[in-house]
Amino acid sequence: MVTVTLLGTAATMPLPDRALTTALLSWEGHSLLFDCGEGTQAAAMRAGVGLSRLEAVCLTHYHGDHVFGLPGLLQTIACQGRTRPLLLAGPKGLENFWAVMRLLAGPLPYQVIPVDMPAEGLWFEGGATLTAVPTKHRVPSQGYCFQLPRAGRFDPDKARALGVPVRDWKKLQQGESLTVNGRTVAPGDVCGPARRGIKVVFSGDTAPCPALEEAARGADLLICDATYDTEELAPEAARYGHSTFRQTAALAARAQVRRLWLAHYSPRIEDPEAALPLAQAVFPAAECGFDGKAVTLRFTET
Numbered sequence: 001m002v003t004v005t006l007l008g009t010a011a012t013m014p015l016p017d018r019a020l021t022t023a024l025l026s027w028e029g030h031s032l033l034f035d036c037g038e039g040t041q042a043a044a045m046r047a048g049v050g051l052s053r054l055e056a057v058c059l060t061h062y063h064g065d066h067v068f069g070l071p072g073l074l075q076t077i078a079c080q081g082r083t084r085p086l087l088l089a090g091p092k093g094l095e096n097f098w099a100v101m102r103l104l105a106g107p108l109p110y111q112v113i114p115v116d117m118p119a120e121g122l123w124f125e126g127g128a129t130l131t132a133v134p135t136k137h138r139v140p141s142q143g144y145c146f147q148l149p150r151a152g153r154f155d156p157d158k159a160r161a162l163g164v165p166v167r168d169w170k171k172l173q174q175g176e177s178l179t180v181n182g183r184t185v186a187p188g189d190v191c192g193p194a195r196r197g198i199k200v201v202f203s204g205d206t207a208p209c210p211a212l213e214e215a216a217r218g219a220d221l222l223i224c225d226a227t228y229d230t231e232e233l234a235p236e237a238a239r240y241g242h243s244t245f246r247q248t249a250a251l252a253a254r255a256q257v258r259r260l261w262l263a264h265y266s267p268r269i270e271d272p273e274a275a276l277p278l279a280q281a282v283f284p285a286a287e288c289g290f291d292g293k294a295v296t297l298r299f300t301e302t
Helices: 040-047 070-079 094-105 156-161 166-173 210-215 231-240 245-255 272-280
Strands: 002-008 022-027 030-034 054-058 086-089 112-115 129-134 142-150 178-180 183-185 195-202 221-225 260-263 286-288 294-297
Touching: 002 040, 002 195, 002 221, 022 040, 022 195, 030 142, 040 070, 054 070, 070 094, 086 094, 094 112, 129 210, 142 210, 156 166, 166 178, 210 245, 221 245, 231 245, 245 260, 245 272, 245 286, 260 272, 272 286
Parallel strands: 030 054, 054 086, 086 112, 195 221, 221 260, 260 286
Antiparallel strands: 002 022, 002 294, 022 030, 129 142, 142 195, 178 183
């Protein structure tokens, strides 16, 4: 299962009840942080989640409202005794950005590894993958697509017939091949066809774009820019590389996502729920994100 927690939903500046847009994704003892604006640590404490076990911090772009919380976070997890490396992902310009952040964070007892995301993405324990999604903003930007695969149904009788010890069954279920009695046993030898996994997409700042729509296709959850509420503001959204409630909902509908959380609200939007019908008219499953909103996604058969 995968748990996603919205730590904040604000754009540009934090508000008393709205931290800057950030999300934490956790699975099987691992976690990823998407963006790290000012106050991310305080938002995590309010939400009751920890940031010490991060595998990676995944930045969508380098505007201040998405990154100014990073030096403090790096210092805090250093004080908590972290020694293992931390991945830092981001779009073009990451090397120069990290050179500045490294000075602000000071000496750390662990290595921060800047990662230019490869086309095939990053792989994590258990077969989880993270890929970058090109987005449309005023500066180089990218969203992220996280996928947790699910192996085909395991057949214990086949495993026993091939002499696989029970203690190694889980390895095959997680996609690992084994050598048993001098022969290779592959997952396909004891598992049926792969079943539907879990897919989560986080957009960062973006205008609607084909790459994001394609990445979000069939996603269990899409967290997406909804900076502007009404369509009267669509020209402004286009000028600054953002989306309206209705535009984001239309993208979710075309991509046939299962759940949409709107986020990254302009400070001018006092009550996002009041504008939610504009999105639901296009995509009924649209929801307003709010600070601390969380969901646990589980494998389903369909």
